[in-house]
Amino acid sequence: MSGSALVSLAGTWASTDALALAGNPADGTTAVGEELVALLEETSARLTAATQQREHTASLIDALLNTVTSLIEDGRCNRPVKLRLYALASNLSQTVAWHRFDLGLHDEASQYWIAGLHSAHGGGDRDMGAALLGDLAYQAFWRDDPRTAASILERALSGARHPAARSLLQLRLARSLAAQAERQATLRALAAAEHFLDASSGEPVPSWCSWMSTADLAVDSGQALLDLGDTRRAHQLIREGKELLPPSRDKTRGVFLAYEARSHLDLREPERAAALEALQVAQRIGAPRCVNLVRDLVPDFKAYPGAQGVGELLEKVAA
Numbered sequence: 001m002s003g004s005a006l007v008s009l010a011g012t013w014a015s016t017d018a019l020a021l022a023g024n025p026a027d028g029t030t031a032v033g034e035e036l037v038a039l040l041e042e043t044s045a046r047l048t049a050a051t052q053q054r055e056h057t058a059s060l061i062d063a064l065l066n067t068v069t070s071l072i073e074d075g076r077c078n079r080p081v082k083l084r085l086y087a088l089a090s091n092l093s094q095t096v097a098w099h100r101f102d103l104g105l106h107d108e109a110s111q112y113w114i115a116g117l118h119s120a121h122g123g124g125d126r127d128m129g130a131a132l133l134g135d136l137a138y139q140a141f142w143r144d145d146p147r148t149a150a151s152i153l154e155r156a157l158s159g160a161r162h163p164a165a166r167s168l169l170q171l172r173l174a175r176s177l178a179a180q181a182e183r184q185a186t187l188r189a190l191a192a193a194e195h196f197l198d199a200s201s202g203e204p205v206p207s208w209c210s211w212m213s214t215a216d217l218a219v220d221s222g223q224a225l226l227d228l229g230d231t232r233r234a235h236q237l238i239r240e241g242k243e244l245l246p247p248s249r250d251k252t253r254g255v256f257l258a259y260e261a262r263s264h265l266d267l268r269e270p271e272r273a274a275a276l277e278a279l280q281v282a283q284r285i286g287a288p289r290c291v292n293l294v295r296d297l298v299p300d301f302k303a304y305p306g307a308q309g310v311g312e313l314l315e316k317v318a319a
Contacts, residue, residue, distance in 0.1 A: 003151075010151070011155050031076050062096060072089060086123030090116040106143065114132075116128075131165065134152075134153060141179065146176040147180060149172070153169055164196070166196040167212060170193035171189070177189055178225070183228055215256075219237065222235065238256070254278050254293075258282075262297060270301060276309060279294045294317065295317055301313060301314060
């Protein structure tokens with residue numbers, strides 16, 4: 001979809017009430033009970049939790065999503081079960097989309113995020129809908145279209161409810177605004193992201209943003225400041241965020257390490273920016289997108305052929 005079509009989709013979502021189970025949940029030929037849904041939920045949780053060697057689980061997640069989609073279309077169940085199926089479909093669609101995105105399959109990723117958006121709408125989950133729009137915005141930003149990303153995020157924020165959800169969306173908005181050199185708007189979005197991250201809520205944190213932490217806030221704030229030219233402060237925040245990140249989040253660590261390398265290069269500190277660890281992490285978890293983050297730094301590293309660690313990195317990238 002074009003950027004304007006995505007913005008239009010986001011605007012339609014923002015101005016439309018959640019569908020909350022169109023049709024009769026009792027329709028369908030296949031009886032679906034709570035035990036089956038619980039099994040599907042448990043299987044989904046175990047498969048989506050695996051971050052390393054995802055090439056071995058991706059096809060299983062695809063098949064699970066197909067099963068859930070079929071049950072939504074043909075299943076006969078009560079309203080609570082139907083809601084759980086919609087929630088499961090939206091979460092699985094999001095996971096599949098990120099897998100495709102990490103592989104550089106952007107058209108497929110968009111299709112799965114949009115499919116997830118429809119499932120979230122069908123289940124009446126506004127925060128999940130905002131999450132999927134936020135992912136589409138992240139993709140637009142990644143593909144050098146920060147204006148489209150910001151427009152989508154503004155509409156997603158109009159429907160997001162939980163403070164953690166709003167924090168993540170504001171942080172992504174800050175990145176998109178910084179890429180457009182909108183300094184004051186960026187700083188306002190960063191302040192809002194910090195405010196909402198610290199805000200309390202009587203509702204559980206949505207699973208799709210439960211990982212959001214001060215580490216993410218620090219690193220992405222640093223990246224935004226880097227785009228605005230505040231290199232020293234940006235480098236400090238990126239370093240602090242990397243140190244706060246728990247060991248379990250390997251893919252995010254790989255991205256953070258690449259960001260840190262970028263900030264060191266901007267400071268003309270190639271010895272500290274060899275980024276070999278970022279490359280090794282990305283290769284270990286099977287995330288080509290993260291590998292490409294390091295590859296994109298190669299032209300800058302070539303300006304420092306004699307710096308410690310640079311030769312080894314260039315050899316690894318070329319292998």
